[in-house]
Amino acid sequence: MYTLDFESDQCRDVRATGGKAASLAEMVAAALPVAPGFAVTAAAYRTFLDQGDLRTRLSAALGRLDGTGDQAKFDDADREISALFESVSLPDEVAAAIRESYAALCASTGVENVAVAVRSSATAEDSVGASFAGEFETWVDVAGADDVLAYVHKCYVSVYAGRVLSYLCEKDIDPGDIEMAVVVQKTVRARAAGVMFTLSPTSGDRSKIALEASWGLGLSVVGGEVTPDLFLVDKIGMTIVERTLGDKRIEYRRGDAPQPVPDDRRELLCLHDDEILALAALGKKLEKLHGAPQDIEFAVDEELAAGHNLLLLQCRPETVWSSVRRTPAFDTSAGLLGWVTGSISGTAPAAPAGAHDLAHKH
Template sequence: MKTYVLPLTDPQATLETVGGKGMSLAKMARAAMPVPDGFHVTTEAYRSFVAMNDIQPRILEALKGLDDADLAGPAELETISQTIGTYFSNGTVSPEIARAVIAAYHEGKAVAVRSSATAEDLPGASFAGQQDTYLNICGAEAVLAAIKKCWASLWTARAIAYRARQGISPESVALAVVVQELVFADASGVLFTANPVSGKRDEMMITAAWGLGEALVGGLVTPDTLIVNKANGRVLHRENSKKQVMTVRTEIGTHEQPVPRHQKTAPVLSDSQAADLAKHGAVIEQLYGIPMDIEWTLANGRFAIVQARPVTSLPEPPLIWSRSNPKSMLVRGSFAEFTPDPVSPLFATLAVPIAQVRSQELMNVFLGVKDKDSYLFEVVNGYVYIGFLFTAKKVLQMTLVSITMSKKMLQSGRARWVVVRAKLHEAVKKWQRDLSRLTAPELLAGTREIFDVTAEYYTVGQSGPIGAAPAAEIVF
């Protein structure tokens, strides 16, 4: 039996059955996010309608011969789109689909009818706004008519051109529809869970305008813009605009009207409301694991989430060159000189701590520096640095000890080098085997052991034979 309608939270609400928008709404609703209730009209209903009315062959015929010139010229595409649109408007919805929709719809309730394509709202794709949404639809007949319009919007000029450029075959796409309770919004807007301008992942950006979201989405109003700290919801920056237009509900749909004078420059969201919205955004981002572009509404002080999609074009986050200890001085010397390029995360977390331990042992034995914070190894934006605490006391201590201990360090260099050289040879010999036979823990243990003795060999060489060589050149 064919499934034409699914409840909003149904586990069968997959990309193939309910499209990208529907799948996302279902996922959030199942996670107890404040998503308005409703139902899906599945892609099976679309395909059944198209087949019953013999539309698909006529679509392919209309698209035949499209080339790059046509894609660049909107007039030709618009003509094709209008032709395809008539196929849908003249088509008949089967009794089976109509009965399923009427059974799911609560007669007389105002709803939003939203298109949901199978190639929409996905990571790496930017299909936002390419299919239609109809707000404040009342009555079963009006809902069915809006569903047909949504189906036709799969073939707008913009959508045809975008899919062609992305190499998406016209035979592969289908469209589902989401029918949801309409939120009589006092305000609406968009929340980005990463700053889309700077790329900062620890900031969120909120845009907010009065009324329903159509004026904002259509670019008819300049919204308020807020930058919010992701961790605590604190408003870092706010720009309150002069909002001239808002979308409001009418008896048979929506229309734009002037914003009342007292609201034009008034902030749409308070700081506490922005913080509450940011909490919803943080949960949604965690649910998806990536930065999200979220459409929201506010009615009677309560937020509702009406759409969420991955952010598809986000700048790389700015590099922050910071030290773990503000009093330390980081330099690219000593061990860091042997890593001139950025190191891998594995090297940073496995090798660098081992090298630091071996260097600190040397500092302790010969210079009496026991404070681990006095000689640091740090990885900043992939680069290895050596850090020193340059307080007056530390500088004096290091200077005096260096003078008194240098002779001992150089004189013992060869003896220490002979011992550690033997250890290095032994470790290399131990691990010269068929690595394919080793388990992951064994490979990790071998890597640690070899690098540990290599780091020790380096510190001994640096404090003995290598240090003695330039001293000998000075003497002679």
Template sequence: MSFTARLDDPVCLDVRRFGGKAAGLARLAAEGMPVANGFAVDARARRRIGVDDAVREAYHRLSPHSDVPVAVRSSATAEDSAATSFAGGFDTVVGVRGADQVVEAVRRCWAGVSGERAVDYARVNGINPATLSMGVVVQRMVRATTAGVMFTISPVTGDRSRIVVEASWGLGLTVVGGEVTPERWVVDKIALSVLDHDPGDKRLEYREDGTPAVVDPARRVAPCLTDDQVLDLARLGKRLERRLGGPQDVEFAVEDGVPVLLQCRPETVWSGKTQRSRFTPGQGAARWITSVVSPGVS
């Protein structure tokens, strides 16, 4: 049994083995989308002898000559379907450097499958918690100048003619964790024009190693993306929606001016539903849908 597989290996499309996050990234890679290099760990390997060595070997293949920093992300086998999403229910550990630390972070992700929040969510959605299992994704850390989320449907109203982009300086932890008021753009999906823009208050940023830093006052309200970059993201969002068959909830980072996809999952709040949103005005859409992820272990 092979315990790990590259994200561009078609075997990662098997949700039962590698989980929804890995399968989503594998599909993006197969579609030629910009995805950070990495590998996935088989959910069935959790209690197998030799898995630690397999993770170390996969990490060294990812970075043969140095201890490249990586993000280690939970990938539950029951997550990110068109009906349910475990967004924010499991751990993501960023800024992990060195083979032993990667093994530790993988095991931390595995432990989350039996966490209270994940178990409660499974029960509410009619999933037997005993059937939950966890794959893990390990990806090269993107040297992000800006990062955030994109919804190819309005998360506030469910309007399918709108794309909403939320972003802030540095890693996306501040956006998904609700630690800043992110900059927000509303884009007309058909005309590809910016309809609304709120500069937010980007008072904190996370560096590549997962450490926080206070943002200078002038940068807090300065644009972290140009309008052209926002429209490029919107075009990418439209491609994703066409290829993947419905509205998407996307996490991205911008490295050297180029967007890199970190995650893409079906939008589950409005797609196929008619209930009113519980979105609270003034609260970032990412914070509403997701929860806090964690800086790296040391």
């Protein structure tokens, strides 16, 4: 199948729909709040590649990479492959399936030519060992079937961007293993948006939930264009233990270009306490569902009523602290007394190797 609704069990297969779409389908199955939409499957991407000699020429371009990490070579391959993909249209059968699913989305939302976000969803995306967050492209406020088709094609064109190839080399992932599915999802009219970690991203403390948010769409947070507000929630007592005002000078209201935040909102926190705690509760539910700490994108939709306006945009495994090997506080073979005396003399074991470095990377 070339398209799958989020409600479909098949949409939960990351091999078929990629990391973003599969996580959205998992949330729908768990009755968690997400904006409606559908996935253009990896099968559609394979059908695109099957046209003419596209696969042969793609293999040749990738074959010229020597794995040395030379960014200039990655950028050269990016330009060559992008031009190659731009020269080939979406197959008719793929385009027809996308048009049909988009028409169904318009009907279900009651909005003609409903505005959607078109988001790359790679099949190797957001595994615990390698998070592709921010590497692939997202476009918002795409309206009309013709434009949806054009931006799905743009997702294909961007598969082998220079930064993606560099990342794959760093993680020792074969570029040929990447397949591209695409998420098409109703655009959220965000009053505020951001990311949530079900542990502290600075310390790895699993008793905390951290939220970073700013005004408007989450593009400014993900792109590092603002210093977001920071909120820290105690996961056990579900109380807010920290509120830090950020520097929120710009916001994306429609996704095309940023605009200045009015002065009267710059000094205001963008999330209310009840929203923070409700989001934290959703984060706990997602962590329990997946059995591991999660990295979650969310938005507060200004068009929806309070109590129904919190939407989850994406959920993926947290990859920084999850990769840190947890070691016992003391060597059990040495006995408790040895650990106590070692603590007094200053020779007790230190924190897990790499933990301090990881804290500063987030």
